[in-house]
Amino acid sequence: MRKLIYVILTTMAVALVGCVTINVYFPEAAAQKAADQFVGNVLNHAGSEAKPEVKQPPAPKDSGNHPSAMLLDLLIPSAQAAETPDIRIQTSATEAIRARMAQRFGGTLGQLLDAGAVGFTHDGMVAIRDAAKVPLSQRAQANAVVADENRDRAALYREIANANNHPEWESQIRATFARTWIEKARAGWYYQNAAGAWQRK
Numbered sequence: 001m002r003k004l005i006y007v008i009l010t011t012m013a014v015a016l017v018g019c020v021t022i023n024v025y026f027p028e029a030a031a032q033k034a035a036d037q038f039v040g041n042v043l044n045h046a047g048s049e050a051k052p053e054v055k056q057p058p059a060p061k062d063s064g065n066h067p068s069a070m071l072l073d074l075l076i077p078s079a080q081a082a083e084t085p086d087i088r089i090q091t092s093a094t095e096a097i098r099a100r101m102a103q104r105f106g107g108t109l110g111q112l113l114d115a116g117a118v119g120f121t122h123d124g125m126v127a128i129r130d131a132a133k134v135p136l137s138q139r140a141q142a143n144a145v146v147a148d149e150n151r152d153r154a155a156l157y158r159e160i161a162n163a164n165n166h167p168e169w170e171s172q173i174r175a176t177f178a179r180t181w182i183e184k185a186r187a188g189w190y191y192q193n194a195a196g197a198w199q200r201k
Contacts, residue, residue, distance in 0.1 A: 028172075028176070030086050030087040031087050031172070033087075034160070035176045035179075037089070038089055038094070038156075038177075042098055042101045042102050043184055046103075046110055087160070088160070088164050089163070093159045094156060094159055094160065097156045097159070100148075101152055104148065109126070109146075109149055112134065112146075113189045114188065114189070116129065116189075116200075117129060117130055117131065117133035117134045117142065118142070118190075119192065120181045120191040120192065121178070121191075121192050122192040122196060123174065123175075123178055124174040124177045125149075125153055125178075126146055126150060126153075128142065128143065129198055153177075157173045185201045186201065187201055188200065188201065
């Protein structure tokens, strides 16, 4: 009889844990909000050293005193956090990247974008669009600025994924930022559409 009760209890416990599946999905809305904040901050403070707004963490949700909720919190404490996904974008590394980007946008990169020589690519980077718009004597500098920007962008997407303990999110973060750079591009700047063709904003 004891063995039967033990088997039943074990089966129920396994079924309960099996029913409580937490899908660690990419929090698209939170990532979009984070990208809007970061990109807006870079473009609005281009060339300055202004500090970004500090995002306040959301207030914790009250899971209530329902016994099943308390049991779920005991079994899987992260279940409650999964209800309101958030994404962390402020680390010392991302702040250093933000400052360098703002400085480039306020300087050479901004001038290259204004001239139509450089544009935003559909994969979250920048590229020389029309080298003829850059004087020959300044092309090496333009290429260096584009390379520096792309190095920082790749590091940014990787850092955000790692800061959220989900390195597998890097490509989704990159895609979210790619859309945001294009959405927030200034009038007259160039960007690539999904097919890779250049268009002017």
